Amino acid sequence: MNHLSFCRLAAATTALGSLSLGLPACTISPRTAATATAPNKFADATLRQIATAQDERQTAALLPFLDRPDALYRREAALALASVQDKASVAALSARLGDADAGVRVAAAYALGQTADSTAEMALRERIFQEKDALARQYALESLGRCVSRAGLGNLVRLPPALGADTAALSGQAWGLYRAGLRGVTSEGAVGRLVQLLNSANPYRARLAAASALARTRGLNLNSYAAAIGSVAQNDPAYAVRSAAAAALSKASQAPTVPGVLANLARRDPDYRVRISALRAMTAAQYAPVKEAAWAALTDAHEHVALTAAEFFLNNATGEPGVMFLEKANKLTAWRPRATLLAAALRLGGAEQNAIRAAVQERYATATDVYEKGYLLKALGEDAGAYEFVTKVTFAPARPVVIGTYGIEALVAMRRLAGFAVEQQPAFALTMQRAIASGDVALMGTAAEAIRDPKLDMRRLFANADFLKQAREKLVLPRDLEAWQSLQQTIDYLEKKETAPFPVAKAATHPINWSAVQAIPAGQRAVITTSKGLVVFRLLVNEAPGSVASFVDLVNKGFYNGKNFHRVVPNFVAQGGCPRGDGWGSSDYNLRSEFADLRYGEGAVGLASAGKDTESCQWFITHAPTPHLDGRYTIFAQVISGMDVVSRLEIGDRIQKIELMR
Structure with a gap:
């Protein structure tokens, strides 16, 4: 599915922390320990029965x-x-x-935490006082954070x-406060306690959770804690904690010491992910004191850092002539940072606006990589003057699918510009109607989203x-679910109706193939040959049997050979496996989510989705703990070799082949 559902994930690009210090990147429960050739646990018929009931969402049977x-x-x-997440199970659990x-x-x-049901709060709270086992108490505390009320x-x-x-x-406690913060449940006391938990004397997992909570909890004002957080960002031995603490400094932007700390981190931290977090934490208000560090980061040895620096200028630069960014961009060799800096040039514009636009369009004409062309269209989305050019290439006959996807997104971005001409708005509406009628799921889904955007009126x-209903009827479910969802939401918006629940494929349409599952050893490995090098996965069949069986089946059919990594968000994920190459492709079936007791550490491999129980063929690898x-996206594998390759993957890099090995 297109965007991990998580995905309009660009809004969630702050990758927090990692399991460094030699710890395993993905926390796997002890029950999964196995040799590379050991049979998996599903030789036990009762375990197959339990897993089938889980897959079919049969609470009563479980x-x-x-x-x-x-x-x-x-x-x-x-x-x-x-995985079922049925509140009817709270009492029994x-x-x-x-x-x-x-x-x-x-x-x-x-499991109680996974239900996120407030009625579980009392039982979890009481258990904290009664529990004698340290691990069980730790779980109760974290799950309490998923259920706790403000009063509690x-x-x-x-x-x-x-x-x-x-x-x-x-x-x-730290993870409980993190989970509560994600839900918007926080307090001054909670923030103060999280800052205390950052102390280096506390265990790594506590520091990681505390720094992550400060970074991701919305609405915090951390100015009074800037010195403590800044010290952690510069001195903690774990890059993951430094990265999250750097991200948290975005909420302390008024503290006078913060710009200097962020600039220092962006220039000198030995881990590229910390440098990225520092650049992302820089704000427009800090532009003058951090600008030189951001300029320097444009030539960072790691391309993801250079891209993040370019994004900083795109999002925050003011009072600069656009032509200056054109000149800077022309000196860069990596196409993504270059295209992003060209977008900044177009956004700032000035007297040379027409010349900048012409330069970007000329580069588009000479570019040979389809993804670079897409990013140049994305850059042109910053200039309403490029509307006709982008429209032409978006709807050109026989154009690559990727071009259409980037093109329609650029057109919608133009429409959102303050300078988009009022008299051109009816023409834009007709363009969106044309996209709906195109039959291309990316054009349909993106145009439908624009039509229902209340800001665009x-x-x-x-x-x-x-016209939306006619287009919807031509879609095939579950393959085209994401486009179907977008069209249905827009139909309901135009008709001023509440959106009904979306049709999610039931287990009966694609049941777990237990014969295939039992043939997969507990330590099954997959070798991914990419255009940047080899990456090795360990498949987690004991935790995600349906997902692993599907992946293995697709591998055996050669489905992934020749596919691209179509989406790479620095310090977050590299995502691939889309049959279209743009993120809107799917298989002809959906899987049910398998939320095992696993964590997204560095190198966790998850399935993308458009919501619970809509997983398909696309998967992503995390750069750092996320x-x-x-508990929201299935983890079906763990990188055990090649994280250096994962860190260098870029949009357009190829999955040449995937082979199974033992």
Whole structure:
């Protein structure tokens, strides 16, 4: 699916932290330990029965397993309910918090957090005081953060004195405050406690969670904590913590020391991800004191840093002549930073606007890489004067799919410009109607999104939604689900109706192939040969059997051979596997989400989706820990070799082939 659903993910590009210091990048529960050739756990018919009920979202069939004599089945049933996420399971899972087996208690706590149901708050809070097992207590604390109310937040901020030196409890508290912060549940006391947890004497996981919470919780004013956070950003031994702390400094932009700290990090931190976080934390208000560091970053040895520096200028530069950025861009060799700097040149414009536009259009004409052409169209989206040029190439016969996708996005970007001519708005509406009628899912989905954007005020230009309904009927589900969703939302917008639940494919349309699953060893590896080098995955069949079986089947068919990485967000993800090459492609079936007890650390491999239970063939690799994805996107593999290659992947790099090995 197009954008991980997470995706309009460009809005969530702050990649936070990582598992450094030699720790495994993806936290895998002990039950998965296996040799590279060991059979997977699904030789057990009862485990297949539990997993099938999970896949079919049958809560009623899973609940009796919570009362089985064998702790293994109680634990697996609880973990299955973590994927189902049915609030009807809260009472039964709450009862398992007192299970005689600590592993069951851990699984029950995790599953309760996955329900995000406020009725689980009391049971989790009480368990914190009663729990004797450190890991189970840690899970209860983190899950409490997923369920806690504002009134109950104080119970998470203030641990009992007896737990003050318990490292597991400190980690659980930090992650609980992180999960609460993602939900917008925070307080001054919570922020103060998170800053305390940044102390280097605290365990790595606690520091990572605390820094990540400060970076990702919305609406915080961290000016009074700038010195403490800045010190962590410069001195913590773990790059992941430094990266998250640097990101958090964006919320302390009024502190006088912050620009200097960010400039220093952007120039000198040894890890490229920290340099990226520092550049992203720089604000327009800091433009003058950080500008030179950003200029220097344009020639950083790591292309992702150079791109982020170019994005800084695109987003924040003011009072500069556009032609200066044209000149800077022409000196760059990497096409993505160059195209982004050209976008800054067009945005700033000035007396040389026409010359800048002509230069970008000329570069478009001579570029040979389809993705570079796409990025040049994206740059032209900053200039309404390029409307006719972009329209022509977007709808040109036999143009590459990728060009149409970038082109329609550029046209919509132009329409959002303050300088877009009022008299041209009806023509834009007709262009969107043309895109809807094109039959191309990317054009249809993007145009439909623009039509329903209330800021563009396009409802008044359409007498009815008949043209959208006609286009919708030509789509094939579940393959075209994302475009279908966009069209349906726009139909409802024009007709002033509430949007009904979207049609998600049921398990019966693509059940788990248990014969195929049982043929996959627990340690199955996949070697991805890319145009930048080799990357090796370990497939997590015990945790995500349906997803792994689908991936293996597609690999055996050669489906991924010759596909591209179509989306790379620095310090976040590299995404590939799209049959169209633009992110809007899918297989002819959907998978159900498998939310095992795993975390998105560095090198975690997840399935993209357009919402729960809509996974397909696209997958992404994380550059660094991205804990906001935990429990929301299926993890089906882990990079065990080649992260240096992953860090250098760029848009357009090719997946030459994928081979299975043991």
